[in-house]
Amino acid sequence: MTISTQQRWSAMKAATQYLQSHSTKDLLERVGQRVPDVACCDSTDKQFLPSSYGGGRPNDGGDFLAGHGLFYLTEEGRLFLDCTSGHYQMLWGYNPPALCEAIHEAQQAGIVWDNHSNIPQWPVKQLAQRLETYANIAAGEDRLDKILIGVCTGSSACAAALKMQLSYYEHRRDGEGPPVFIVLEGNYHGTDMFAQRLRGMWRDYVTNIVVATVEPNDIEELHAIFERYGPRVAAFWAEPVMMNREAILVQPEYLRVARECCDSVGAAMCIDEIQTGFWQPRIFSSAEFDFTPDMIVVGKGMTAGFHPLSGLLFKSRYDLLEQYDALNTNGGAALASYVALRSLDLVEAQADRIAPLGERVMNGFRKLAEKHADLLVEARGHGYLAGLKFKRDKDALAFHQRALENGIWIRAHAYHAGHSAILTKLGMPADETIIDFLVERFDALLAQSR
Numbered sequence: 001m002t003i004s005t006q007q008r009w010s011a012m013k014a015a016t017q018y019l020q021s022h023s024t025k026d027l028l029e030r031v032g033q034r035v036p037d038v039a040c041c042d043s044t045d046k047q048f049l050p051s052s053y054g055g056g057r058p059n060d061g062g063d064f065l066a067g068h069g070l071f072y073l074t075e076e077g078r079l080f081l082d083c084t085s086g087h088y089q090m091l092w093g094y095n096p097p098a099l100c101e102a103i104h105e106a107q108q109a110g111i112v113w114d115n116h117s118n119i120p121q122w123p124v125k126q127l128a129q130r131l132e133t134y135a136n137i138a139a140g141e142d143r144l145d146k147i148l149i150g151v152c153t154g155s156s157a158c159a160a161a162l163k164m165q166l167s168y169y170e171h172r173r174d175g176e177g178p179p180v181f182i183v184l185e186g187n188y189h190g191t192d193m194f195a196q197r198l199r200g201m202w203r204d205y206v207t208n209i210v211v212a213t214v215e216p217n218d219i220e221e222l223h224a225i226f227e228r229y230g231p232r233v234a235a236f237w238a239e240p241v242m243m244n245r246e247a248i249l250v251q252p253e254y255l256r257v258a259r260e261c262c263d264s265v266g267a268a269m270c271i272d273e274i275q276t277g278f279w280q281p282r283i284f285s286s287a288e289f290d291f292t293p294d295m296i297v298v299g300k301g302m303t304a305g306f307h308p309l310s311g312l313l314f315k316s317r318y319d320l321l322e323q324y325d326a327l328n329t330n331g332g333a334a335l336a337s338y339v340a341l342r343s344l345d346l347v348e349a350q351a352d353r354i355a356p357l358g359e360r361v362m363n364g365f366r367k368l369a370e371k372h373a374d375l376l377v378e379a380r381g382h383g384y385l386a387g388l389k390f391k392r393d394k395d396a397l398a399f400h401q402r403a404l405e406n407g408i409w410i411r412a413h414a415y416h417a418g419h420s421a422i423l424t425k426l427g428m429p430a431d432e433t434i435i436d437f438l439v440e441r442f443d444a445l446l447a448q449s450r
């Protein structure tokens with residue numbers, strides 16, 4: 001059936017109206033159900049999308065119709081609780097009123113979306129200033145004092161960091177041989193070729209570098225690899241919570257040792273906070289864990305899922321690239337930067353509730369791991385970035401499938417050898433009611449797994 005734009009528009013409005021007019025309690029009671037009269041049986045198929053983006057598959061009604069807060073309705077009118085904040089980026093859920101209003105006001109005041117030029121409007125400069133403060137909470141004199149912000153996703157910012165690390169390596173020239181990048185097994189730093197090389201792709205094409213991969217949290221191995229390569233180490237990369245490897249928490253102690261190792265050989269310590277950043281009261285994990293890296297990569301949560309904006313915070317000594325060589329041609333997304341500023345205000349205003357609620361998620365998951373010890377190995381992660389590690393991949397996949405059937409949108413990592421986890425990253429609107437609902441639902445689904 002082909003439906004008109006008008007029909008699609010009406011369906012979206014009806015869905016939004018439905019979500020806005022029901023309380024959290026009402027919505028939680030109906031999660032997983034079809035909402036009568038809210039559907040848009042859209043025939044638009046996805047054949048022109050690449051196959052890795054669902055292209056070529058028939059439209060089964062499961063695509064997104066409209067969202068509000070942590071809930072969304074699919075095109076076939078099924079209600080979901082989104083436990084992953086979109087794909088880990090909608091800090092305040094779907095269309096949070098405070099940020100939507102801020103956008104409206106900002107446009108009226110003359111803030112532009114993106115002039116993509118190097119005459120930045122006030123919000124871009126203001127955001128740089130605010131980020132500098134958060135990044136240096138634990139810093140001494142050697143501060144992260146440069147910030148590159150651009151209209152792009154996290155992958156570009158990771159690529160910019162890698163280019164700067166190479167430039168600095170060439171500049172200091174005290175290592176003999178190709179530069180070494182120490183990375184964690186299971187790393188993910190985006191889709192640029194260089195970053196993909198860090199996770200084993202393009203070996204024959206991205207050459208003349210050494211990628212040394214270590215197991216997260218193995219301090220002995222870390223010392224050994226730094227000792228082996230010495231000043232040839234250009235950089236050490238880590239994500240504090242490996243949301244791309246079963247929510248492994250990279251221990252603060254391990255990161256502090258990595259800090260010392262980097263200092264001992266002159267390597268850049270680069271922390272990818274694209275996942276962890278903004279999801280905590282002190283904004284960055286490095287501040288929470290009390291160390292200061294040489295570079296911090298940010299993205300995703302910074303604009304809470306509005307216009308993509310990413311950035312790189314770094315120390316002046318890495319400021320070696322020319323204009324047009326670093327992130328994107330110019331950048332200058334004032335409105336996105338403004339959204340980021342208002343979102344930071346919200347994080348600051350709610351700082352006191354963020355840590356206890358994050359802990360509530362983790363405690364709930366820990367109790368599940370204890371209670372269902374026959375199925376689960378352990379709870380993983382930190383705060384809102386949480387996971388449950390299953391003993392067997394097929395149980396993790398079956399659990400994931402059952403959660404989706406029950407309207408609980410979560411992710412599974414069980415497609416690579418040895419991976420058998422499910423992951424959640426609730427948005428900040430998640431309160432005690434939502435967290436407890438999630439833990440109870442998981443408990444019931446785990447009980448059904450036998």
Ligand SMILES: Cc1ncc(COP(=O)(O)O)c(C=O)c1O
Binds near residue numbers: 153188190239272300
């Ligand atoms: C840790 C990490 N780094 C980099 C990226 C790449 O960011 P983007 O998809 O916004 O380009 C992601 C995306 O999921 C990520 O999780």
